[in-house]
Amino acid sequence: MQIDVVLPCLDEAEALPWVLGRMPDGCRAIVVDNGSTDGSAEVAARHGALVVTESVPGFGAACHAGLTAATAPVVCFMDADASLDPRQLPYVAESVLDGTADLVLGRRRPVARGAWPAHARLGNRLLAWRLRHRTGAALHDLGPMRAARRTALLGLGLRDRRFGYPLEMVLRASEAGWRIGEVEVDYLPRVGRSKVTGTVLGTVRTVRDMWRAA
Known part of the structure; x- marks a missing residue:
């Protein structure tokens, strides 16, 4: 198995x-440091990650910096906040690796109270x-843990550099005729407060960015 895992941070x-x-x-x-002030880059390096610095703020900017730094045939994306278990990455990537899917998203299944605030879940729905x-794909979640082939992803020419990046990826993949799948993954309470869905206002901003991408 050869997979690069992009973790916007x-x-x-x-x-x-x-x-x-x-x-x-x-x-x-591949940990993409997007302006951390808590020593995240140093911690990532000490734990064996390739650290990439992206000075342009934005979730999409960090994701794309990681994608361009990747060299493995298959690339996965996941959050760096411990809400998703990396040990489930092979399960998400399996269909991409065996050639039966082009893009697979992990459908989050909360396994503990407080893992997914009600306002964030509503926005996701x-x-x-x-x-x-828009796509006709039977998707129920935007799936922050996802897998696809690197060269194909680069070929989509994604432009969003904020929170619309994950949604734009699915839309462009659908337009390109990709086979899009979904598998369940555990969703855990994150460590620390979410910069995206930790507040109602954060959720509204994220939904706004993603809706514009659609």
């Missing part, structure tokens, strides 16, 4: 040791409906 020093310590064999972690309406 903004002040996740507390979560990174757990995340990087559970990275499966054959998976190389709205965006998932938008995706189903």
Whole structure:
């Protein structure tokens, strides 16, 4: 298995040791530091990750910097906040690796109370409906853990550099005729407060960015 795992990172020093310590064999972690002030880059380097610095703020900017730094045939994306278990990456990437799917998203299944705030879940449902309406794909989640082939992803020419990046990826993949799948993954309470869905306002901003991308 040869997979590069892109982890956009903004002040996740507390979560990174757990995340990087559970990275499966054959998976190389690429931590993209997007302006952290808590020493995240140093922590990531000490735990064996390739550290990439992206000075342009934005989730999409960090994701794309990681994608361009990747060299493995298959690339996965996941959050760096310990809300997702890296040991489930092979399960998400399996269909891409064996050639039966082009893009696979991990459908989050909360396994503990507080893992997914109600306002964040509502926003996700709205965006998932938008995706189903636009693409016809039977998707129920935007899936922050996802897998696809690197060269194909680069070929999509994704432009969004904020929170619309994950949704744009699915839309462009659908337009290109990709086979898009979904598998369930565990969703855990994140370490620290979310910069995206930790507040109602953060969720609204994220939904706004993603809706514009659609």
